[in-house]
Amino acid sequence: MTYRSRPAPRRRQRARWQDELRTQRLLIGAFAAAIAVALGLFGMSAWTGYYDGNLRQVIVVEGTAVPREGLDLRQAIIGAELQATAVDLQAQMGGTAVGRPPTARDALLQQQLQAISDQFSNLTSAATGSIVDGIFQASRADGLGVSVSAAEVDAEVADRKALPARVQVSIIAVSALPDDAEVGAEPTEEDFARAEDEATEILAELESGGDFAAIATEQSDDAASAQVGGLVGWVGEEDLQYGYLFPLTEGVEADELEGPSRTDTGYVVLRVEDRTEAGPFTDLVDLLNSARVSDEDYRGYVTDDLFRVAFRSYFEDEVVVSPAPQREVAQILVLNDQGIPAPKLRVRHLLAQPLPGADDQSTATEEQWQAALDRAEGWYEEVQVPDADWFEIALESDDPGSRENGGDLGWYDPTSGGFVPEVEETIADLGVGEISEPVESDFGYHVIQVTDQRSTALEFAEEIIADLQADPDSFGETARTSSEDASTREDDGYLGWVAHYEVPEVREEAIFGLTEVGEVSSEPVIDGNQIWIFQLLDTSEERTIEETRLSTIQSVGFSRWYDALKADGEVWIDTELQAAPAPAA
Known part of the structure; x- marks a missing residue:
């Protein structure tokens, strides 16, 4: 028996159009599948873009997350306020650029517009800081007993949405102070009476048809407005300079004169x-x-x-209050070395010039x-006398610096120079404590003393501390000869009473770390490029x-207190924001 395959049934031959139809269906199916894939990819890309631009978390504060759209919204609000304020300021400006007469307030308005421009360039940072501070402060408010009522918010919103x-x-201002008055002098009643008489005469001249701008330019003591014919510009009740x-102007109509009116500094006539x-x-x-x-x-x-x-x-009412614990201290400042430390000499001098104060001494006579x-x-x-007071003698020196x-x-x-050759050569020949006889240079005659020397600023500060630990009573004299703080050196380094938040934190810790009267800092207090040494003079709780x-x-002190408070919080900010949050205002 032979085994064979069963013969295949005879298929019916399809028409050509049926094959073409089948091919078209396959192509359409493949094209549809391709479109579906493309749409899927596009949808995924679109969703990713939407998520990144709106829903992605960019800030987390104390467990509260803020999406990108929340940051964008805060930027829009701050930007709207800035832009609206800029429009308002521009409407108040004068000058040829806006086709209006210049005013005394134009320079201030321009500064404010520049400040707004700067804020626009930091809008993301400002918005980030606003959100971070808002969430953080709300989370800590109850614990501090701080609150903001709905009525306060209503009032603030109404105030911001109103002009x-x-x-x-x-104006034409008449100062009560005489032209030759000393700096800081206060006007007397006689001075005010004279100013009132002068202002009354000006008013009479104006009422007789005098030109306001011309009289203001010639006679007004308000320098800013006198330069522009007396036109101050637009003034509101809260204007810091011209709010008075x-x-x-209450009840005064346009083009009407008012005055003379007494002010803190004299009298004013206004229109x-x-x-x-x-x-x-x-x-x-809008x-x-x-x-x-x-x-x-x-x-x-x-x-x-x-x-x-x-x-x-809260900080002003509860944290920094009076009375408060304080420490009375004296201080010595040593400026730290910049760059690679090099041995240095401490130098002082007295300068006698033939023509005191003149830049060029070459025209002086032999007698001068x-x-x-x-x-x-002389x-x-x-200065040869022991304990000579250089501070007193130097007041006669012709070197203003x-x-x-x-x-x-x-x-x-x-090694770096800096003085004229005659002075440098003299310094090189002097030992510490030695004083030169008068040395001539193009500037005049110098009496020079080398008062100290050091290898580095830090080593010098450590040497001072070692000496003061052995003899605390010499702190004042050491401050006079070695401190680089011009404001306290002449007064034996006396700083006065110091309260919390009054000086930078590193200095405050060093000062309040002293417990015994007369105690001196046990090590240099380094604060940036400054090295400080303190002595406790008295204490009070x-x-x-x-x-x-x-x-x-x-x-x-507020920023320091608030930063320390916020340091204990949980704050995360997306690195793509590129900027740290602005500090609380």
């Missing part, structure tokens, strides 16, 4: 040029609407800003040169801080 009443005014004029009433800040409202910022979004931003104000108030030499020889005799500092020229590197000083401490 104040303003008046455009020109606003209440004087109202124009005025605007308080009203909505439409530019800001910009916020264009950016699709909802009322809720804007209130959130304003709330964050108010928390900053509330935290500062002899007079200068006589002065220098000083030479004075050193006479207030006891003639001190600072540390001098013999409850001493009054005068108002001006307290205000300064509260102003400079």
Whole structure:
């Protein structure tokens, strides 16, 4: 028996059009599959782009995450406020660029516009800082007893979305102080009476048809407005420079004169040029609407800003208060070496010039040169006396750069030069403590002393500390001869009473680390390029801080306190933002 394959059934032959149809279907199917893949890839790319631009987390503060769209929204809000403010400032400006007469406030307005431009260039940083601070402060508010009420937010939002009443005014000011008054002098009632009489005469001249601009240019004591014919510009009640004029214009119509009115410095005659009433800040409202910022979004931003104000108030009311613990100290400053340390000499001098104060001494006569030499020889005799007061003698020196500092020229590197050859040669021949006889140079006659020498600033500071540890009572004399702090050196290094947050943290820790009266720093206190040495003179755990000083401490100390508070928080910022958050204002 033979085995064979079963014969294949005979297939029916297809028509040609059926093969073509089948091919077309396969091609269409393949094309559809390709489109589906492409659409999938496009959809994935689009979704990735949407996620990165809107939903990706870019900030996390205390467990609260902020997506990219949240940062964009905050940037839009801050940008709208900046842009609206810029438009408002530009509307107040004068000058040929805007086709209006120049005003006394133009320079200030230009500075404010430049500041806004700078803020625009740091918009991402500002928005990041605003969000970080807002979330962090809200998270810590309850623990500090800090709050922001809905009523406060309502009031602040209303204030920001409104423009104040303003008046455009020109003035002629008459100062009560005489032209020859000393700096810091206060005007007397007689001075005010004279100024009032002068202002009354000016008003009479104006009422008789005198030209306001011409009279202001010629007679006004307000220099800024006198240069532009007396036109101050637009002034509001809160204007720092000219705000005092606003209440004087109450009830005064355009083109009307008012005065003479007494001010803190004299009398003023003014003319109202124009005025605007308080009203909505439409530019800001329109910009916020264009950016699709909802009322809720804007209130959130304003709330964050108010928390900053509330935290500062807390610092001023609860942290830095008076009375407070304080330490009375003296200090010595040694400026640290810049670059590679090199041996240096400490030099001081007295300068007698033939023509005191003149840049060129070459025109002086022989008699003038002899007079200068006589002065220098007299000083030479004075400084030979033990414990001679260089600070007192140097007040007669003709070198304005050193006479207030006891003639001190600072540390001098013999290898780098810096002085005229005659002075350098004299210094090279002097030992520490030696004083030269008068030395002639193109500048006059010099009496020179080398007061100290050192290898490095740090070693010098360590040597000072070692000497003071052995003899704390010599701190004052050491400060006079070795300190580089011009403000305290002449007074034996006396700094005064120091409270918390009054000086940089590293110095504060060193000062409050001293416990015994008379104690001197046991090691140099390095703060940047400065090396400090302190001595404790007295202590108090409850001493009054005068108002001006307290205000300064509260102003400079807030950032340090807040940064320390925030250092304990959990803050993450996407590295792609490229900038650290701005500090709380």
